[in-house]
Amino acid sequence: MIDYVIANENVILAALSQHIMLALVPIVLGALIALPIGFLAVRYGWLYHPLLNVSGLLYSIPSLALFLIIPGIIGTKILSPINIIVALTVYTVALLVRVVADGLRSVDGIVTQAASAMGYRRIRRFFEVELPIALPVMLAGLRVATVANISLVSVGALIGVGGLGALFTRGLQLRYLDPIIVGIVLSVLLAVLCDLVIVLVQRRLTPWTRVKGRS
Amino acid sequence: MIVRLATDTPYLLDPENWTDSAVTSIPELIGTHLLYTALALVIAAAIAIPVGLFIGHTGRLAFVAINAGNVGRSLPTLGLISFLVVLIGGGLFPALIALVILAIPPILTSTYAGLRAVDPAAVDAARGMGMRELQTVFTVEVPMALPLMMSGLRNAALQVVATATVAAYVGLGGLGRLLVDGLALNQYDRVVAGAVLVAALAILIDLLAELLQRVVVSPGVSGRAVTRRARVAHPSPLTEVSSGTAA
Numbered sequence: 001m002i003d004y005v006i007a008n009e010n011v012i013l014a015a016l017s018q019h020i021m022l023a024l025v026p027i028v029l030g031a032l033i034a035l036p037i038g039f040l041a042v043r044y045g046w047l048y049h050p051l052l053n054v055s056g057l058l059y060s061i062p063s064l065a066l067f068l069i070i071p072g073i074i075g076t077k078i079l080s081p082i083n084i085i086v087a088l089t090v091y092t093v094a095l096l097v098r099v100v101a102d103g104l105r106s107v108d109g110i111v112t113q114a115a116s117a118m119g120y121r122r123i124r125r126f127f128e129v130e131l132p133i134a135l136p137v138m139l140a141g142l143r144v145a146t147v148a149n150i151s152l153v154s155v156g157a158l159i160g161v162g163g164l165g166a167l168f169t170r171g172l173q174l175r176y177l178d179p180i181i182v183g184i185v186l187s188v189l190l191a192v193l194c195d196l197v198i199v200l201v202q203r204r205l206t207p208w209t210r211v212k213g214r215s
Numbered sequence: 216m217i218v219r220l221a222t223d224t225p226y227l228l229d230p231e232n233w234t235d236s237a238v239t240s241i242p243e244l245i246g247t248h249l250l251y252t253a254l255a256l257v258i259a260a261a262i263a264i265p266v267g268l269f270i271g272h273t274g275r276l277a278f279v280a281i282n283a284g285n286v287g288r289s290l291p292t293l294g295l296i297s298f299l300v301v302l303i304g305g306g307l308f309p310a311l312i313a314l315v316i317l318a319i320p321p322i323l324t325s326t327y328a329g330l331r332a333v334d335p336a337a338v339d340a341a342r343g344m345g346m347r348e349l350q351t352v353f354t355v356e357v358p359m360a361l362p363l364m365m366s367g368l369r370n371a372a373l374q375v376v377a378t379a380t381v382a383a384y385v386g387l388g389g390l391g392r393l394l395v396d397g398l399a400l401n402q403y404d405r406v407v408a409g410a411v412l413v414a415a416l417a418i419l420i421d422l423l424a425e426l427l428q429r430v431v432v433s434p435g436v437s438g439r440a441v442t443r444r445a446r447v448a449h450p451s452p453l454t455e456v457s458s459g460t461a462a
Contacts, residue, residue: 063381078398172385
């Protein structure tokens, strides 16, 4: 195992960095897209159910299928990394729209009324009152999306771009466990690490959630 | 989008591929895919539901149920499949094990969460009425936990459908064959046919599971009965729980 890692350090590091890129770019894009959509779903109540139904359907599409349908829709090459990024962005948006909408809906009406009475206008009230209150729910969703994305990236190896997934296909071809184990361990560690980072960010951003005795 | 995909994909629309005589007949692939999915789900449910009920009812080993979800989600499916294939060897067996392993966490976690969300007063009332422990579990806790348990089964089904597609790479039959073989042969229309069919199958299963959920969940639990009888403003607490965690 150690020998394998030492001998293939460069391959593993390249796979890892591609993995990180393929997993995290969609998270950022997805969060940026989901935020306004989730806001609209709450602002215009009639949009809520249709939007959630569509997200639910999108989320149920298997990853390998989505990776391969996307080039047919947006016209990229079938082996392009953009397909993976777009597909994972779709999943992230589908998951986060619901979370953003539910988070914003959980904000107590009395709080928003109080903010309005204090002179907060719509936009400022959204960013300074509603968003912070909804943040714990949203970040919980972001954790799920991040962990799911990190594990999904490796499926991309079947179409040639899969970060650590390349180690799995190589291990399969060579009937050799070492690269597979290294890939699984790194993928899981990456997921745990990103999860931890989001938890720490949440603690910093929402210190009031700890006051009640909840960690 | 669907129209464009369909016109771009002679493979999907070629009637030849839908007949039984074709080498990879589409109905047969769908059947195989469903068979593996059902098999993996049944085995996973047979393992995860009893364990989940035990943990949820007794509260013992709760960390197992809580962490199972996270572990299951972070485990790369292709990695698990490759690992099992290299470890055990070719054939159906390792791929099926992978499907079962990946279907267990969502069922286990949601069964546990469903039981935990049951109002303890209802459980106490059942005990006060003289019900035995097992009776309490199956006549009080399970019906009230069903919405969450069903959404766990639904997630597991989707997970299995998706993973079975990936498992075509190690030789498992089913619709994934179209994707993997199409890629290997550079036949994009075959790939798209497979992708569209897999997506449609997953969406169909999702919708059917939702329908099933409505049928099996007692109206008293889902809140439908309350709104029908009298417009009382206290829907069942469970409906909120289930909609909140289904994501």
